[in-house]
Amino acid sequence: xxxxxxxxxxxxxxxxxxxxxxxxxxxxxxxxxxxxxxxxxxxxxxxxxxxxxxxxxxxxxxxxxxxxxxxxxxxxxxxxxxxxxxxxxxxxxxxxxxxxxxxxxxxxxxxxxxxxxxxxxxxxxxxxxxxxxxxxxxxxxxxxxxxxxxxxxxxxxxxxxxxxxxxxxxxxxxxxxxxxxxxxxxxxxxxxxxxxxxxxxxxxxxxxxxxxxxxxxxxxxxxxxxxxxxxxxxxxxxxx
Numbered sequence: 001x002x003x004x005x006x007x008x009x010x011x012x013x014x015x016x017x018x019x020x021x022x023x024x025x026x027x028x029x030x031x032x033x034x035x036x037x038x039x040x041x042x043x044x045x046x047x048x049x050x051x052x053x054x055x056x057x058x059x060x061x062x063x064x065x066x067x068x069x070x071x072x073x074x075x076x077x078x079x080x081x082x083x084x085x086x087x088x089x090x091x092x093x094x095x096x097x098x099x100x101x102x103x104x105x106x107x108x109x110x111x112x113x114x115x116x117x118x119x120x121x122x123x124x125x126x127x128x129x130x131x132x133x134x135x136x137x138x139x140x141x142x143x144x145x146x147x148x149x150x151x152x153x154x155x156x157x158x159x160x161x162x163x164x165x166x167x168x169x170x171x172x173x174x175x176x177x178x179x180x181x182x183x184x185x186x187x188x189x190x191x192x193x194x195x196x197x198x199x200x201x202x203x204x205x206x207x208x209x210x211x212x213x214x215x216x217x218x219x220x221x222x223x224x225x226x227x228x229x230x231x232x233x234x235x236x237x238x239x240x
Contacts, residue, residue: 076104076113087142095122096142096174110140119145121174130154131172143175153179155203163208164188165201177203185210191219 080103087096100114117136121129134149147153151170155163155177167185172178179201187194187208197212 074106074108077107079104085142093122093124096120097122098138098142100136105140112138112140112142114138117145117147119172119174123177127156129156129172129174129177131170131174133170144171144173146171155179155201161190163201165199167199182211193217193219 082101083099083103085096085098085103086094089095097120098114099118101116102114104113105111106113114136115134117131117133119131119136119142121131123129131145131147131151131153133147133151136145136147138145147170149168151167153165153170153172155165165179165181165185165187167181167183169181169183170185171180180199182198185196185199187196187199187210194210194214194216196210196214199211200209201207
């Protein structure tokens with residue numbers, strides 16, 4: 001009986017028998033350079049990427065430091081002399097006029113200081129409230145003003161007779177039409193004169209509250225003089 005053995009094909013393995021003969025052709029330099037670049041190309045790319053990252057980190061803008069809060073000066077940032085300011089509402093109606101010898105604006109509190117102040121506030125119904133003083137301190141929009149030295153506020157009452165308030169200090173709220181004071185005041189309306197240690201006047205509520213001891217002087221209204229009767233004319237004589 002015969003047996004056949006089949007062996008798998010084995011790969012060919014080159015066998016070196018020593019150095020190449022001297023006459024073997026050399027690989028061209030550009031081919032050798034190409035082979036070297038293909039071998040070191042990943043390393044070169046990694047080096048280039050690392051260099052670019054370092055350059056970006058070095059030249060990236062640094063976060064700005066938080067600036068220190070600017071200290072607002074307590075000195076006036078602007079002044080006006082012999083001025084007149086007018087404020088209008090959205091419909092163009094005049095609602096406030098401020099006049100004075102000199103005005104100073106303080107930016108730290110947004111307050112104004114006026115010498116020889118004259119202020120007129122116009123109500124929607126046409127009434128005018130007049131406020132005067134040697135010096136006035138008010139907010140930026142003029143809706144609130146403190147009158148110092150020879151202060152006087154004249155408001156029109158519902159009866160049409162002016163209500164005059166005088167004191168060395170009056171705090172006037174021109175929008176809400178209120179006046180208050182903690183110093184002695186003089187209130188005069190028509191022939192009536194009131195003196196008190198303070199007051200609180202609310203025009204919208206139609207209320208005047210006097211504080212502390214109060215003294216009132218009521219002057220009688222002048223009575224109209226009676227018209228003197230003319231003597232009756234004598235009858236004319238009739239001739240007969």
